[in-house]
Each structure stands twice: as structure tokens, then as C-alpha cells.
Amino acid sequence: GIMPPRKKYDWDAIPFSPEELAPVGYVFIGGNELNMKRKLVQAVRMGSPVIIMDNTPNLPKQMSIFVRLIQKLWGRDPVNDLRLFMTEGANAKLGRKPSVADLLEAVLPSKIIHHIEELFDTSGMEDSERLTLSDVVGLIELVKRRPQTFRDRVCVVDPLRPHSNGHGSNDLMSVMSSHKTGFRETDSTVFHKSLVLKGWRLHRRLARRAKQLRNQGTALVMCIAFVMIINTCLSVLLVCAHIEKSQARIKELAYNLTLPVTSDSFEVSFTMSDTLQSLHMLMLVFPILAGLLHTIQGHFQLAQKYSGMHMAANQVVTEIHRFLMGVAPYKQNPGDNQRKFVSRLQELVKNLSLYGVREDDLMEDSVSAIDDFPQSAEALDQHVRQYVYNMQPEGQCSRRFRDIMVSLGRCTGASWTQLLGDVHETRDLTAPLTAEKYMEVRVLPMRKFYYDQMHKMHKVRITLYVLLAVSLSAGAALGASGFSLWIPVALSVATFATTMMQWLVPSENLSAVQSAMTTLNNLDLRWQGSDIKEHRSEVTRHRLVQTTERLAWAVESSFSGCATFPDLDQDEELKTAPVVSPEPASPRNHCRSFEVSGSRRSLSRSSSARASPQVMTPYGRPGTMTPLL
Numbered sequence: 001g002i003m004p005p006r007k008k009y010d011w012d013a014i015p016f017s018p019e020e021l022a023p024v025g026y027v028f029i030g031g032n033e034l035n036m037k038r039k040l041v042q043a044v045r046m047g048s049p050v051i052i053m054d055n056t057p058n059l060p061k062q063m064s065i066f067v068r069l070i071q072k073l074w075g076r077d078p079v080n081d082l083r084l085f086m087t088e089g090a091n092a093k094l095g096r097k098p099s100v101a102d103l104l105e106a107v108l109p110s111k112i113i114h115h116i117e118e119l120f121d122t123s124g125m126e127d128s129e130r131l132t133l134s135d136v137v138g139l140i141e142l143v144k145r146r147p148q149t150f151r152d153r154v155c156v157v158d159p160l161r162p163h164s165n166g167h168g169s170n171d172l173m174s175v176m177s178s179h180k181t182g183f184r185e186t187d188s189t190v191f192h193k194s195l196v197l198k199g200w201r202l203h204r205r206l207a208r209r210a211k212q213l214r215n216q217g218t219a220l221v222m223c224i225a226f227v228m229i230i231n232t233c234l235s236v237l238l239v240c241a242h243i244e245k246s247q248a249r250i251k252e253l254a255y256n257l258t259l260p261v262t263s264d265s266f267e268v269s270f271t272m273s274d275t276l277q278s279l280h281m282l283m284l285v286f287p288i289l290a291g292l293l294h295t296i297q298g299h300f301q302l303a304q305k306y307s308g309m310h311m312a313a314n315q316v317v318t319e320i321h322r323f324l325m326g327v328a329p330y331k332q333n334p335g336d337n338q339r340k341f342v343s344r345l346q347e348l349v350k351n352l353s354l355y356g357v358r359e360d361d362l363m364e365d366s367v368s369a370i371d372d373f374p375q376s377a378e379a380l381d382q383h384v385r386q387y388v389y390n391m392q393p394e395g396q397c398s399r400r401f402r403d404i405m406v407s408l409g410r411c412t413g414a415s416w417t418q419l420l421g422d423v424h425e426t427r428d429l430t431a432p433l434t435a436e437k438y439m440e441v442r443v444l445p446m447r448k449f450y451y452d453q454m455h456k457m458h459k460v461r462i463t464l465y466v467l468l469a470v471s472l473s474a475g476a477a478l479g480a481s482g483f484s485l486w487i488p489v490a491l492s493v494a495t496f497a498t499t500m501m502q503w504l505v506p507s508e509n510l511s512a513v514q515s516a517m518t519t520l521n522n523l524d525l526r527w528q529g530s531d532i533k534e535h536r537s538e539v540t541r542h543r544l545v546q547t548t549e550r551l552a553w554a555v556e557s558s559f560s561g562c563a564t565f566p567d568l569d570q571d572e573e574l575k576t577a578p579v580v581s582p583e584p585a586s587p588r589n590h591c592r593s594f595e596v597s598g599s600r601r602s603l604s605r606s607s608s609a610r611a612s613p614q615v616m617t618p619y620g621r622p623g624t625m626t627p628l629l
Helices: 036-046 059-074 090-094 100-106 109-119 133-145 147-153 167-177 181-187 190-247 272-300 302-325 334-355 377-387 396-412 416-420 435-480 484-504 507-529 538-560 568-575 587-611
Strands: 026-028 050-053 154-157 254-261 264-271
Touching: 026 036, 026 059, 036 050, 036 059, 036 133, 050 059, 059 100, 059 109, 059 133, 059 147, 059 154, 090 100, 100 133, 109 133, 133 147, 147 154, 190 272, 190 302, 190 334, 190 377, 190 484, 264 272, 272 302, 302 334, 302 435, 302 538, 435 484, 435 507, 435 538, 507 538
Parallel strands: 026 050, 050 154
Antiparallel strands: 254 264
16 A cells, blocks of 8 residues: 655655646635745736635735726626726726726726725734735736636635525636636737737638628629619510501601700600610610620629638638637647648638639738728727628617716716626637637627528518519419510519529528528537536537537538638648658559559549639529629
């Protein structure tokens, strides 16, 4: 057996360091232990799990008061909660949605230490163990540098208050099991943040350009459809005019059209021959106009460029979240991960040349108007909500009214104004993510986006189906009423409804969104049914990211009508494939070389298939030059 040590709790008797088995956490309970302040501050600086027992004497009680004040930074209305500890006039300077750094700049450490001394009498403590003003200043600077680490790694537990809802045990499990949060936030350097912002700037250019191409394509499709409807109406009118002229037995009549204008009037006189001549001219103009619009569509390749831009924007979002989560292919040291992130973004921009997009159009030097994006975390969060999850920004009038009400409530100290604050909390989208944060900033907004998108698609399809039914019913009524010449007009309207349905809400998109909703609901149920230990495991993180991003890829591919798009992961596999050197000819080596060459041919064939962009038309036909999606 193992001989017990002579000294109780002898750390020197352990033949290994406890950090080798698992991350070391610290629990601080009030007492007269020496150097407790130095150990507590050092543990917080190192990002270790720290649990402070409230309502225990001396330093833990002081630190508990400080931590509870700092935790109000992430509350619903932090400006109102911390107004007693801010400088004069800070409420007007902070704005509508201040960041954590702005709030910490407005807080006075002297007011915090005075509040701590009011709540706890430090007369019986040693001078070296008291929390002083310099300690508060140092802790606030630490929170400024690493806010997420302080939020996730420091926990206050009150043993005198029972946690009926189980929040205390959940907080303890979250602090003790998130052993990689503090270390992963060390990657959030200035260069790391600049790379993530570079990725979001690239996504902004791609998303805006894709939206412009989509609107232009939709406008062209609608113009072509309306031109065809007008052309059909003119054809029917021309036939009716010829029939009426041939059946006229009297002299050709002259028609007068009078248009009164103030004190004068204009009179226009025309005959049936003049009308027929005008209709013949229009019958030449409108088909030429429709053909010209089709030529413009095919020349500019709007659908092909849109599909490439749209899929590239989605791929940028995927790369950013993989980079922030630290999953494959970003599982190396921070330097290698940063270089790989930059190289993959550059490769993504180069792949757009397959879709007729010039690389110079997406470079930062050619776009000077948006080089300063984002100016704040709120601007970046607003961009992600609008262009990634299709959440429209709040109106100017409603925002101003809500800001006025919140300002009045802060002046009067009313607590009901918290309900007028923004429900959506502005998050730092450049900081590393944990599994819980990924569920909060990626999975849940994506599920809401798909839910709203599915309802919008149902409404549009119902509207177009009603238009189709009305047009077909009108055609049947015209045939039954003896106006069979006007049936082509009703059929042209029905064709317009069908074309717009295939363009805006094809059945493939609806099926993809419904399948995505089912998968995300199952993923959320599995997440809710697992414990915190499983949430923090590497397997869960990898499976969560891969499932979500592949699902987003499939849905966006269905939306854009893009059959194939270059996959960066497969391209890396092709680049890193081993090169087999030739061997002397023999039956066995010949078979082996044949297998290798066959595999190479299959790889090249698959890569060429990925390299050829295809766009789905409204009629289900793939075509690289067809501008209809």
C-alpha cells in the first residue's frame, strides 16, 4: 500500500503537480489565512476557476461585494444599476447601448471602495489583507482586458441563501467545468481581433454585393415577365382590331379624343387604320425589348455572380465561427491558426473568379467608404443580425421614443424603464466562443431565422397560388363567356405567377428550411438534455459546429441555386495529398500504380466538378449562362 505522509495536507509529498491531472480551482472562505489577498488576485489574473463564499468574514466578503457590482455590467440595464458609482454626466455620454469597456471607464474606483467599506467593517482586518483602492483599480483594469474570463471564471456563492431553482449549483458547475475559457481568451489579442474584423468586413462586402445582384436579377425577371404580358395583350388587341375592321361594312369611322387642359383643350383624331399601324409598331418594339433584356441577363450573368457571392459570404461566416471556436481546421497554436485563417479567406476570394467576379472588386483598397467598419461592437452586431439572420433594424422614430423614455426613467430612478431596454444584448463577436456562447450567438438565431423564413415563404407561395388560381379561373370564365381571344392574357398572368414562384420561393427552398428546422430542434433538445460536462467536451464542440455549419451550407446552397461551390476543406485535402513516386514495373506495382492513377483521376474529376459553377433555373434545368435561378 501507499504510506501516508507524516504531515497532513503536505503538498510536497505529492510526486506530481495537480495541474497535470486537471485544472486547479480555488475556493476562498473567510478566515485569518495569511496572503489570501495575494492568492485571490493571482488566481483571478491567471484565469483559474475562483469561487468566493459570501457572508464569510474578511477578504471574501469584500471581494463578494466587488464581484456582484461588476456582474451588473452584463445586466439588463447596467447604466441604471451602476449610476451611483459613475462620474457626473456619465449617463448622457454613454449613449443608448454602451459597451463593457465604456461602462468601466465611467465607473469611479473610489466610489466602489467606499461602498465596500460601508457594507463591511474592516477594522478587525490586517492592513495587508484589506481590499484597497489600488487593488480595485487593478481588478477593474483586468476586467477591461479580459471581461469574458472574469464573467465566466469568478463566481460568488452565498451559503446562507438556499438556491431553490438550482442556479447556485449550475453556476458552480459552469465555473469548474469551463477550464478552457480563460486560456482561450488569451488568443483574443489585437491581431486576433483585427483578423476577425477583416473577415466580417469581407462578409459585409460580399453580402451587400450579393443583395444588389439579387435585386437586379429580380427586377430583370419581373421586367421580362411584364413585357411578355404586355406583348400578349397587344397581340390580342391586334387580332380583335383586324376582326372588327374586316367585319365593318360602312365607311371607316374617325375617332376623336379630347383632353382638356386649363382654359384650352387638345383634340386627337385617329381611325382604325392608324390604330392598327400603331399596334404593328408596338408588336415590333416589345419583342425586341424582351430579347434585349434576356441578352442583358445572359451577358452580365447576374444569377451566376449572385450564387458565388452568396455562398462565399456564407463560407466567410462559417470560417469566422470555426476560428473563434477553435475547431478543425483551427486546432493548432494561435499563430498557425491565424495564418491559416488568412490563407483560407484569400483562397475563398480567388474561387469567386469561377463565377465571373473579379478579385480586385473585393479588395479593401478598392472600397474606401467602408474601411472604418465596424466603428463599434453595436455596428458589427447590427450587421450580423441584418445580413446573416435577416433581422431588420429598428425604426428611427421608435428608437428615439424608447431612448427618451429610458432617459426619463433614469432621471427619476424608475425601475419599470428596464422593460423598455433592448432585449437583444450587444455581444463581442470577435472574442473566442465556448459551446454555450456558440449556441447563443449562432444556433438559436439561425433557428429563429429559419422559422421566420419558413413563414414568409408560406405567405408568398399562398399569394402566388391565389393569383394562379384567379388567372386560370378568369381564363375559364372568358372561354365560357365567348371571349376566347382573351384567354392567352389570363394564361400569361398564370405563367408570370409560376415564374415568380420558381424564382422567389421554389419548393426546394421550403424543403431545405423545414429539414433545417427539424435538425436544429433535435440539436437543441439534445443540448438541453446533456449536462455541463458534456457541453464542454471537445467531441460535443466539434459535433455542434460541424452539424450547424454544414446545415447552413446546405440551406444557403438551396437558396442561391448553386449546385457546386469550391469546398476549402476538400481543396486542402487535394493539396496535402501525398505524391507517389514511380516504382519499377511489376504486376503488383502495376496494379498499385493503376489504383493510384485511378484515385488521382477521381480526385481531379471531383475537383473539376466542383470548379464548374452551375446555377439552377426556375424550370429545374442546370445552366451556367442561364440568368434565372
